Amino acid sequence: MLAYRKRYGGCYKNYLELFKQNRNLLFVDLKIIQQKEFRKLVQHAIDKSLFYRKLYANIQNVTDLNNIQSLPIVNKEMFRKNINQVYTVGKKNGILSKTGGTTGKSLEVLFTFENMQERFAMLDDFRLRFGYKLGRKTAWFSGKNLLTIKDVKKNRFWKIDHWYNVRYYSTFHIKEAYLHYYIENLIKFEPEYLVGFPSSILEIAKFGLKNKYAFPENTVKAIFPTAETVTSEMRNCIELFFKSKMYDQYASSEGAPFILECTKGNLHLELQSGVFEVLDDNNAPCKKGRLVVTSFTTYGTPLIRYDIGDSIELSDANCTCGNNNPLVKKILGRIDDYVYSPEAGKINLGNISNTLKDTKGIVIFQVHQNALDTLDIEIIIDEQLFTKEIEKIFIKNWRDRVGIKMNINLNYVKVIDIEKSGKYRMVKNNIKHLI
Ligand SMILES: [Zn+2]
Structure with a gap:
């Protein structure tokens, strides 16, 4: 409140x-x-x-x-x-x-x-230009870790805010085996608006199209992506499945x-x-x-x-x-990228950058994924601010997102290479062909 x-x-x-x-x-x-x-x-x-x-x-x-x-x-x-x-x-x-x-x-x-x-x-x-305001039926895909173990056991991947008519869907459980629960719940809920991480909405749309789910016509009035860059492929797929337009910001x-x-x-x-x-x-x-x-x-x-x-x-x-x-x-913003956890599915850039939450002294990091079960994280720290406690928080933030089974290796380095284009990339995923 x-x-x-x-x-x-x-x-x-x-x-x-x-x-x-x-x-x-x-x-x-x-x-x-x-x-x-x-x-x-x-x-x-x-x-x-x-x-x-x-x-x-x-x-x-x-x-x-x-x-x-x-x-x-x-x-x-x-x-x-x-x-x-x-x-x-x-x-x-x-x-x-x-x-x-x-x-x-x-x-x-x-x-x-x-x-x-x-x-x-x-x-x-x-958002009001598209009819949206607080209180309208909205499906929200947020970067917060919303669910308890009990929720997951019961295949309940959302939290309901009755007061504002918002259903918050977890973006931490976007995994092939769970996606049909998301879709069936969304179809039943019939939201007027979709707001949040477009990469998560995309996974649901792709799954829906592949498995021939029919999203009800004239339900969603607009889709508002947040935090990540939307590519035209993402947009096409999402608009096709939800039968509505996406408006970016x-x-x-x-x-x-x-x-x-x-x-x-x-x-x-x-x-x-x-x-x-x-x-x-x-x-x-x-x-x-x-x-x-x-x-x-x-x-x-x-x-x-x-x-x-x-x-x-x-x-x-x-x-x-x-x-x-x-x-x-x-x-020409940030590149669409992710890491993959066999336990939790794809973890998008928005959720990856949120692993910095409640930390201090992490100047920059870069995740390398060269195997399905392992993440190598290169990290540059400010030694005056960074502590063992902060390392624990950082690892816990990762665990919240990728689950408990993956190997996470932290490598403290002095330099992180930038791309030929001059851009720094947060994620280097070399196993996309395996997913
Ligand atoms: Zn205009």
């Missing part, structure tokens, strides 16, 4: 109303809002964050959006080293976001309550500004939520390159010219949906 109050209390209603009103703003008006919000955020960062005050000490006109290119680009590594100087609020007055998204690097950011409410309002306004756990898909199937950069820069290797603006973001809902841990580790490709096209925010052709 506390979580609901944090998200939907305070300023939530005002923001929701504002975003509803602003849906069809002209491009020039969106730019005016963006300039104003940029000025406010940068001024706040200088006033309240020692990290930014030092960083901008010798720069003129820092609060002017036209001058954004003179501000240094920051990244996860810089944040990790200086995070206590970046924060503008204490842990008691903020909401801690503990995971590092799907990048495998751990980072703890603090949100103010108001920013959290603003973010939920913006996301809810996006981009937002990371560290609080990136939003990219939202509209009713026409186009991705819009929401300028009210931040500044999006697409830069080449020399930090010059380009059409297709690294995404560097400034996010207006990060007053607790300001993201200003933050290199988020994803790439996007911009589009010149206009959209006829009424939203005048510019379009993205493609989010």
Whole structure:
């Protein structure tokens, strides 16, 4: 209940109303809002964050959006080293976001309550365009470990929230032998909306198509994926089985500004939520390159010219949906990957990155799977923060996901190789042909 109050209390209603009103703003008006919000955020960062005050000490006109290119680009590594100087609020007055998204690097950011409410309002306004609101019949595929041993024994892979009409399905038990329980329960439940990890929804859809289950027509109104990149193959398969459209969104756990898909199937950069820069290797603006973001809902841990580790490709096209925010052709984000446990099935990137939950001092890790029953995890630690206790928590987080039978080897290393493309991969699965 506390979580609901944090998200939907305070300023939530005002923001929701504002975003509803602003849906069809002209491009020039969106730019005016963006300039104003940029000025406010940068001024706040200088006033309240020692990290930014030092960083901008010798720069003129820092609060002017036209001058954004003179501000240094920051990244996860810089944040990790200086995070206590970046924060503008204490842990008691903020909401801690503990995971590092799907990048495998751990980072703890603090949100103010108001920013959290603003973010939920913006996301809810996006979903509201497809008729969704709290209380509608929803199947949720979340990253939380929901089930007890008794639930699993009884083949009950979900928890029911009667109050909000939500059925939470476990994404920890997506295994061939269990999938028919999921499907039969979903068919009986007849959800209007599906929300959550697309990789889990995909496994259910694939199983359903293969085994000729017929999902009832005109039941699901929209599918909202979270946390992972959706490929067109994933989308086709899911839409085919559930007989509904999927509407994607981009937002990371560290609080990136939003990219939202509209009713026409186009991705819009929401300028009210931040500044999006697409830069080449020399930090010059380009059409297709690294995404560097400034996010207006990060007053607790300001993201200003933050290199988020994803790439996007911009589009010149206009959209006829009424939203005048510019379009993205493609989010060339995180690679779709997983590890496989004979006991628990496929474990997706979202759940893998959540193994960092409640840990400290894990700089980065990479999982190698070269055998069905073994995972080799390379891990770089910060020796000042990492302890034996944290190792235990990390292993337990893995056990929650892969089960008790797999061999898990931790190898402490100094370097983890990046790909030829320059991208770091969290998972290297070499046994996909065996699954
Ligand atoms: Zn549109």
